[in-house]
Amino acid sequence: MYIEQAYKGLSESWRFILGVFVVFGAWQIFGGIPLLVALIAADAAGTLVTGDLGSMSEALGSNTFLFLMLLTFAIGLVCLLAYVALVHKQSVTSLTTSRKKIDWSRIFYAFGLWASISIALIFLDIWLAPEDYAFNFKLVPFLILTAISIIFIPIQTSMEEYFMRGYLMQGLGILTKNRWFPLVFTSLLFGMLHIFNPEVEKLGYGILVFYIGTGFFLGILTLMDEGLELALGFHAANNLTAALLVTADWTAFQTDSVYRDISNPVLGWDVLVPVFVIFPLLLWLFSKKYKWRNWKERLTGKVLTREEFLSQENG
Incomplete structure (x- = not known):
């Protein structure tokens, strides 16, 4: 009963509605201040040519720009957890999972599994189409990139998971008293928030x-496993491998990675295969490992009332 974990805190509707505006506003305003100050300084120095990601990355340096961009998510995560603790009086554990404590083995399993698959797929593509890639490795920038990525990318992905599949999933579930609406809404919202990406x-x-397919995959993971752990591990692995191994001039992460994609980007099979082949296979694998049952109930069933939940908890 992951959604019902919100009842372990104060769960009135106004707290969630206010929280969306407060957390998102604080995330965007306070989180963006360091990056904004750096860009203003770069503009004053004449190094910032345009306002696109490539120009900003070049003006500040790719590692500095990545750090400042990821710092916004770190500040956002602090704001979210502070609001949940102070206004909802809810613990991080109940925001994360229905289990008595956070299952770190699940996080590391999902991380290791998807990191391994991602690395294999990337190098397979490099082997199949070497003309599409340029070797981009520079030791010192790459070491700095690695340090920034290992520390801050899991924070970035955790902010997205705790806000989307955590706070919004629980809040919408409590408000609508069902599971399908928060799954659909957060998945569509997750996809649409990427609409401003250069990709x-x-x-x-x-x-x-x-992006929307990934949102559904992560939402299904959360509801079927009754916790965020698998989604946290998967999302961190996905972004970390992308940042360290391959970059391109037209992606959100423009880094000092090992390879640079120099191909002319086209929308092809690499978009559809993960959503319609790889993600369903991963769901099947996770379902076998963690013995998932009652798919229909967990994904579309009703959410208990506070009284029903507390009665079961005390029963």
Whole structure:
């Protein structure tokens, strides 16, 4: 009963509605101040040519820009957890999982599994189409990138998971008293929030199939496993491998990675295969490992009232 864990804190509707605006506003305003100050300084020095990601990354240096961009998520996560603790009086554990304590083995298993698959797929593509990649490795920038990525990318992905699949999933479930609406809403919202990524401008709106599909995959993981642990591990592995191994001039992460994708980007099978082949296979694998049952009830069933939940907890 992951959604019902919200009842372990104060769960009135106004707290969730206010929380969305307070947390998102604080995340965007306070989180963006360091990056904004750096960009203003770069503009004053004449090194910032345009306002696109590539120009900002070049003006500040790719590692500095990545650090400041990821710092916004760190500040956002602090704001979210502070609001949950102070206004909802809810613990981090109940925001994370229905288990008595956070299951770190689940996080590491999902991380290791998806990191291994991602690395294999990346190097397979490099082997199949070496003309699409340029070796980009520079030791010192890469070491700095690695340090920044290992520390801050899991924070970035955790902010997205705790806000989307955690706070919003629980809040919408409590408000609507069902599971399907928060699953659909958070998945669509997760996809649509990527609409401003440079990948969308380059590849077109078809790329949103991947982002929305990923949102559904992570939402299903959360509801079926009754906790965020698998989603936290998967998301961190996905972004970390992308940042360290391959970059391109048209992606959100422009880093000093090992390889640079120099191909002319097109919307192809690499968007559809993860959503319609790999993700379903991963769900099957997780379901076998963790013995998931009652798919329909967990994904579309009703959410208990506070009284029903507390009665079961005390029963």
